[in-house]
Amino acid sequence: MKHRMLRSTLLMAGFALASGGALAQTAEPLLLEEIIVTARKRVESLQDAPQAITAFSAADITEARITSIDDVAKLTPGLNYAPLFGPAAATPIIRGSTQTFGAPNVGVFLDGIYLTGKAAMDIALSDLERIEVIKGPQSALYGRNTFAGAINYITKAPQMTMGGEGEVTVGSHGMLEGRASITGPVIADKLALRLGVSHKEFDGYYRSSIDNGRIDFEKSQGAAADALFTPTEALSARLRFSYAKDDSGQPASAVVRANGIPRTVAVALNGGVPVGSPQTYVSELPELGKYLPVNTQRRIAAEPVDYGNRQKTYRTSLALDYDAEAVTLTSITAYNKRDNEYQIDGDNTVCEDSLGCRNFGPPLPTFRPIAFGQSQFATSSEDNTTKDFSQELRVSSPDEGQLRWIVGGFYYWSKVSAVQRSLSPMLPAPPAFGYPLSRLGTEAKSLFASVAYDVTDALTITAEARQEWEDQTYKQRPTVTAGVTAGDASLRNIDLKQDFKFFTPRLIVDYKISDDVMAYANAAKGTKTGGFNTGLRVLESQFTYQEESSWNYEAGLKTTWMGGRATTNLAYFHTDWKDQQVACQNPVSLGGSSTQRTYTCNVGQAVINGIEVDAQMRLTDILTASVGYSWTDANYEKFVDDSLTATLAAGGLPPMNFNGKHLPYVPKNKLFASLKADFELSPGYEMFMRADVNYQSKSYIRADNLAYIGDKTVADFRTGLRLDNGVSVTMFVENAFDDRTPLTAVRFFDSVNFSIPAPLVTGAVGRKAGVTLNYSF
Template identity: 30%
Template sequence: MKRANMKTHLLCSAGLLAITAMGHSLPAIAQENDTSADEVSRTLETVTVTAQFRDQQLQDVPNSIVAFTAQDIEDAGIRSTEDFIALTPNVSFDNSFTYLNSFVVVRGVTQINNADSPVAIIVDGVPQNNQKQFKMPLFDVEQIEVLKGPQGSLYGRNAIGGAINIVTRQPTNEIEGFVSGGLSNGSGYRMEGGISGPVIKDQLMFRLSGSYYETDGLIENAYLGRTVDTVDHDYSIRGKLAYTPNDVFSLDLRAAYTDARAGAAYDAVVNSQLNPDFRSGNDSNDIFAPASNLAGITEADILDLSGKASLDMGFATATYILGYTDLTETYRSDLDFSNPDQPTFGPFGQLGQGQNLSLDLLSQELRFVSPDERTFRWIAGGYYLETDRSLLTRGFLDLTGSVDQFDTGIAIIDRSEDNDNTAWALFGQAEFDLNDRTVLQLGARYDEDERNQTQGAAGPVRTRSFSAFQPKITLSYDILPDVLGYATYSTGFRSGGFNAPGVVLDSFGDETLTNYEAGLKTGFADGNGTLNIAAFSSESEGFQFFFVDASTVSQIISNLDKVDLRGFDADFRYRVSESFTLSGGVGYTDSEIRSIGNAQLESYLTASGVDTDAVIGSRSPKTTDWSVSLSGQYVRPVRSGLDAVLRADYEYQGNKYWQIDNLDVRDPVNLLSLRFSLESDIWSASLWGKNILDEEYYADFNPAEYAGAPFDLGSQARPATYGVDFKYRF
């Protein structure tokens, strides 16, 4: 669907201006203290974050952070990872291939499939150490914090692009709970619920919550005549116990389980050998529907167990965190992404593919955090991780159009591998109040990671070790009472590893990032507004990127020698009146590939038809140059105790560069969402729509030169979605 960008901008702006033009009423965001409709404070909510392992006000932390409180999550209808990423400048999130798969990019640092994430994902203090754990239903969540820029000194490996801290709601000392549900187009159905209260008053408390989602999908396969982005079921349940026998000791226990069955790999063949000069990746010019004869499917389940014990020792609080994850994901799908009426591999006929992934992770962390009120504050700790990952990959002849052929059919590729790694780290951070207005922060971390891969059931074993020292220095200065300036030197590290045995590039190296950043965090309009700006300049050595070799059914990771990343973030929130709040942000990332520096990779790319000379000076893969978000929320009382809330969210995604030669670029995308709610203290009802302009674009795109096949592959993003939500609290 082709649309002029100017027209889309005008439509989006008109929606927000319409909200602005309305009269005066209640505040659009939560206040620190309960107030009546006639007694409303004009100040914004004070947000407390735990990004540096201690409670701090958001505006006092010298770091680029976007935080979403429980009220923000409720107001914006945030239900998934993708929802809050859309409101965060310089961060993008793309769904791709399997149901749990996703590609997150932070300031140009890119997610790698079946490998370490570019951001550290922390849920209730426990690191989520696999890419498949990032895409999750967000229910019963208290707060989300997105830190941008390397956070290696505290969060270690994988925090090369930043960190995301998700805090779920804690058990309460009084009985409370909620039930919510919703319907959406595509026969979508969602339900959530939770209950919390004391087991032993003031000492032992519990919280139990869960969610369920299913949909028939909205993306239709033109050959099969059915939708392929279905979710047969996705249910999660989470239980928490909090034990606080006295003022100095606390123990938190958490268990969570997720089970899902959904579609997979509904990519469409965009071009073929018949038109090899055709370039694609654009949103409105060449959107093709999937037309494969083999409908893909994903089955996944995740078990998470964790415990956190804290002891106030006077000179410091000691915290021990234990986390365990058991994750499995299987997918089956087409490999040629075509059908018998339109074959793409010629004499090879129809082909299928699939993988069985099994993952066990055990992590432990012990840290000591000094009291907050001292002029010298410090953090010290250690971390340990064990990972056991097995992967079975098969390509097979598709003779019957059934995914069961993965187990019973004729295999043309059958490859198994076991990847084990042991990682440990020591870290520390110190803060010095040089005077009443100046703080110096020094941090450092040493990480060591040993990787082992066993090929086949009892094949040869490969071993490699990776290590890094990650320092961080930050100087912050209170320029004015409401203006904080800071300058940071920080580093990040992402471990290397092994590709599948027998592929053209059998291993990849680690990636390190050196970042220089300067920022301002400001408040204005007597507490009614905040404006935060950060500029960064980074150099990546060993930049990791991902591509596919379909000829060996292989997902391959390799390294680019040097990539420069420069840009800025800005976010603001302004309470225009007691009834209207405006918020948003803008981000820009200018990436440049300086050198490939890998002879084996250059040889492979050249053989695949890539002009490696043209790669130098290009932007890094999956990078979006501009990102803009703008939200307006208006609240009006309908009667005593009942409010009407109107909210509009606009997102602009600039040019997206799919691969390292920049020949395939997605045009800018404009997304507009609207939400209208009636809210009381105990219930709410909402009508909502996402992507209401029905923008058509690719969520993921793999050019032929990087897909190992004679065609480009494009995966459609979801079209316009709309629905109704209900919630009851008790």
């Protein structure tokens, strides 16, 4: 790691020196671009918002080639990204508020519209005007599941003047990306349209060692139509429809055991853990080879089945604004539908005679004949459809004046229908087990308000609050799918219902020390709803889990200096987190053998302290530097769990005490540095270069703090040419030094060793390179 950091630093220094020969070629003011945000449901400058926000403009998105939530996280202090079971199950983590089960801790929004569940990460980041990462609880203004913060993607609106853009990218590993958009008036000053399409292909970085098939490939297409109608100066209506089709391979993941010998432990290689615990991995998790023991095509009843995730997403929204001078009325209506199906390797291993897994002998069952044409132990599969509707109404005062206020209401419902099943030909008949047909329903209603009062010209106090009511229902029925009966005895009829009631306030005080310096402090309560545990062999007493809550305290300083050439923003935060929703294990009997099942329970309490620094500076008329750093100390304060005892040793250990242990998936240190140069080569030709280096320290994958992902450093470089006719060409290298430290890992069921859990490691994508051709007018 130190060598990678040294190479990155030296290369960035050389980059700066190489750019130095073109100094002082323009007379434009050396000012940073001002970014306007709507994080508080008002239009304001990023530097005037009294809370920690990282925002990316349209220029930032293009120059840094931000195409995924992973790219956003690399350039945002305090934001991490953990795709625990692939991109479709991506988990953003803000300020150490980690989450692996249940609803997300971070709410994701598109044009202010809440997107349901982890599928929100599947958005193709194209045709965006801005990205806002809002840190700390946002429950007062944003509502449900903004427990740790919110990410808001803002799309480009239709324009009353003609314009458009087209872009094509080709690169290594079969990379092919294209997008195009056009906007313009249909009726002058009254009606404008914006149309856009996008396409993306990536062959994947990893391959199957079994059939050489592609694993982590991606293929997606999307289209959007957007209309802006302004019949009067006071009234505007924006109607938007988008469609996306995504097809991706299964995650590049593999099980890593304590050593290379199935069902055997070498104590010396396993951190001295007793022989009675062959499942415990104690060390830094290794990089994965490029070939993984994962089948990509398997035959079930002679029918070929491609493994991976496929989904279609439809989004429709209508935003109305009416300016009545004294107040502004706003309505946002949205309806979304997502059809998803996935089928993935359920064991991430290959079963061959050489491994001795045809017949373990008592007490494990004999491997079933390969009647399904499979060489694996287990397959995980699901078909689901998600529908949701939301309606927000709010009334707001003008942005000027000593007293400013917002009052509103919000209504939301979602319905998720799913057929879930697993196949395991090694188990005694029937060879299918898993979840049956299920229906999950959610209905939420809330009222919210925000009042800001200027006590003096420098001092402002803002109070916000939301009252929310939420009802949840769950129905489960056994079913028959593809001629295979889900025959486990625990698959019974289930009808569940629960409701929640929350009050989430926030108080903000900000003081303008000068025109360029603002100090602020705030206190906010965050709450996240509970839910249902409906997995195989979950006890009735574990069917539900309750809400979790936190109090977050933040103090910060926002400064603009050197006449607008530089900004430095500092923030300190402290979070008290109680009734934490964590993963617990329940010992069960499956196929005649003892194993464990994971469910969500409320047993944890945690304390998080952190510091964030975000700085930018125009060094010269061509050079701009950015630096971001976050230190996050996230530890369990009260977490005693006897359900995890079996994962450390066989026999009677006392309940495990995790007090003082670091929360999983939270690196203590995270740093990025960027340097970019723009200079004129000759009239009509402008050259640009950019270097980004991102570092994060190690992070644990479980509460026991035994296995961990090592520190990683990723460097990206770009250079290109812009012409004054709107054409630009960019060459880029991402992960230039080929850091393949695992992307993430999670505790998993090791099917080769059957009842023994082991880390499931997801590999990082190695070095990629490509060229982008862009034309805009």
